[in-house]
Amino acid sequence: MSCSDLEYKKTIKYITSLNKFGIKLGLRRIKKLLDALGNPEKDFRAIHVAGTNGKGSVCAMTASILRECGYKTGLYTSPHLIDFRERIVINGKKIPKNDVCKLMKKIRQAAGKIKIHPTYFEVITALAFKYFSEEKVDFAVVEVGMGGRFDATNVVEPEVSIITNVFLEHTAYLGKTIKKIAKEKAGIIKNKRPVITSATGDAIKVIEKKCNETKSNLIVLNKKSFVKKKIGLKNQRFVVFGLNGKYDIETKLVGQHQMLNACCAVVCAELLGIDKNKIIKGLKKASWPGRFETIQKKPTIILDSAHNPDGIEALKKTLSEIFGDKKIFFLVSICSDKDIKKMIKEISPLTKELIITRHNVMNRAAEPEKIKSIAKRYIDKITIKEEIKDAAKYAKNITKAEDVICITGSIFTVAGFKKVLNGGSFDGK
Numbered sequence: 001m002s003c004s005d006l007e008y009k010k011t012i013k014y015i016t017s018l019n020k021f022g023i024k025l026g027l028r029r030i031k032k033l034l035d036a037l038g039n040p041e042k043d044f045r046a047i048h049v050a051g052t053n054g055k056g057s058v059c060a061m062t063a064s065i066l067r068e069c070g071y072k073t074g075l076y077t078s079p080h081l082i083d084f085r086e087r088i089v090i091n092g093k094k095i096p097k098n099d100v101c102k103l104m105k106k107i108r109q110a111a112g113k114i115k116i117h118p119t120y121f122e123v124i125t126a127l128a129f130k131y132f133s134e135e136k137v138d139f140a141v142v143e144v145g146m147g148g149r150f151d152a153t154n155v156v157e158p159e160v161s162i163i164t165n166v167f168l169e170h171t172a173y174l175g176k177t178i179k180k181i182a183k184e185k186a187g188i189i190k191n192k193r194p195v196i197t198s199a200t201g202d203a204i205k206v207i208e209k210k211c212n213e214t215k216s217n218l219i220v221l222n223k224k225s226f227v228k229k230k231i232g233l234k235n236q237r238f239v240v241f242g243l244n245g246k247y248d249i250e251t252k253l254v255g256q257h258q259m260l261n262a263c264c265a266v267v268c269a270e271l272l273g274i275d276k277n278k279i280i281k282g283l284k285k286a287s288w289p290g291r292f293e294t295i296q297k298k299p300t301i302i303l304d305s306a307h308n309p310d311g312i313e314a315l316k317k318t319l320s321e322i323f324g325d326k327k328i329f330f331l332v333s334i335c336s337d338k339d340i341k342k343m344i345k346e347i348s349p350l351t352k353e354l355i356i357t358r359h360n361v362m363n364r365a366a367e368p369e370k371i372k373s374i375a376k377r378y379i380d381k382i383t384i385k386e387e388i389k390d391a392a393k394y395a396k397n398i399t400k401a402e403d404v405i406c407i408t409g410s411i412f413t414v415a416g417f418k419k420v421l422n423g424g425s426f427d428g429k
Contacts, residue, residue, distance in 0.1 A: 040133030051164025065282030149187020
C-alpha cells in the first residue's frame with residue numbers, strides 16, 4: 001500500500017485530534033486495544049526506561065549499543081522535535097509514512113470494534129508496538145511517557161527496567177512529593193527482572209522497597225560509577241566502572257549528567273551479556289538531538305531541551321565547565337506549569353542577556369511578560385520577542401562571532417528554533 005502526502009497529513013491530523021481526550025493515566029484502554037491488535041507488545045524483548053530527566057538519552061545510548069551488536073532494534077521515545085515519526089524508529093530509521101497510514105487504519109478499526117476512545121499517547125504506543133511486531137525487531141527500547149505505573153508503555157515485560165532519576169514533575173498527576181512520584185516510576189519494575197537506577201535520596205527507598213516486593217535485583221549508580229577525563233562542545237571522554245570492569249568511553253552526548261546516563265546504558269548492556277567492545281563502540285555512535293547540541297560556531301549556538309530546574313542545573317554545570325565564567329545569551333520559552341523562578345534563577349549568574357519568546361505548542365508556553373516579571377529580579381538585560389523567528393533574528397543582530405547563545409527552556413522551544421534556524425543559520429529563512 002502506498003500512502004499519499006494528503007493521506008499521511010490526514011492521519012497525523014487524526015492522531016493529533018486525540019489530544020482532546022487529554023491525559024488519562026491507566027492501563028485498561030491500552031490493554032484492550034493491544035489485545036484487539038493481537039498483543040504485539042509480546043513479540044519483542046524490551047528495555048523499559050523511566051525517570052524525570054535523561055531517560056531519552058539512556059534510550060538512545062542503549063539502542064545504539066544494541067544496534068552495534070547486530071540486533072534489529074526499535075526505539076520508542078517522546079515527544080518528537082520536528083517530525084512525528086522521530087518517536088518510532090528501527091535501526092535509526094523513522095517509521096515510513098506508508099506504515100503510519102496502514103497501521104493507523106488497523107488501530108482505528110480495532111478501537112471501533114471494542115468501542116473505546118484511546119488517548120493520543122495510547123494510540124501512538126499501540127502504533128509503535130504494532131510496527132515493531134510486524135517488522136520483527138529483536139529488541140525495543142521503550143521510554144515511559146509520564147510516571148510509569150499507569151503509563152501506556154507499562155504493558156511490556158522488560159528484560160531490564162531503568163529509572164534514571166526522580167525529581168518533582170507532573171505533580172497534578174503523579175503526586176506532590178518525591179516519594180509519591182518515585183512510587184509511580186517504580187511501577188515499571190516487574191517480578192524478578194533486574195532494575196538499574198541513578199536516583200538518590202527518598203526515591204531510592206521507594207525503589208528498594210518495590211524491588212524487595214518483586215524480588216528484583218537492584219543496581220544503584222551514582223557519581224562514583226564514573227571518572228571524568230575530558231569534556232568539550234562536541235564530545236566527552238570518561239571512564240565507567242561497570243559490573244564487569246572499566247570502560248573507556250567517548251560519547252557525543254555532553255555533560256556530567258550524560259556520564260551517569262551512560263553508566264545506566266553500560267550496566268544494562270552488561271546484564272544482556274553484550275561484549276565490552278560493542279558497548280564502547282555503540283556509545284561512541286550514540287546521538288540524541290536537542291541535548292546540548294552544538295549546531296553552529298561563530299557565534300556558538302547550543303540547543304538544550306532542559307525543561308525543569310534539575311535539567312537547567314545540569315545545563316548550567318556543563319556550560320560553566322566548558323566556558324568558565326563567560327556570559328551567555330539565553331533564548332528561552334518555558335511551559336507555564338514549570339517552576340520558572342528556579343529555572344531562571346539557576347541560569348542568571350551566566351546570563352549576559354535573556355531573550356524571552358513563545359513556543360506556541362498546545363498553548364503550554366508561559367506568557368513572556370510573566371517570565372520577564374520573574375526574571376527581572378535576577379537579570380538586568382531582558383528582551384521579549386513574541387515570535388521565535390523574531391527572537392532568532394534579534395539574536396543574530398546583537399551577537400558577535402565569539403559569543404555563545406543557548407536556546408533552552410523546553411523541548412518545544414528547541415524544536416521551534418530548529419525549524420527556524422534552517423540548519424544552523426540565524427537568517428530564519
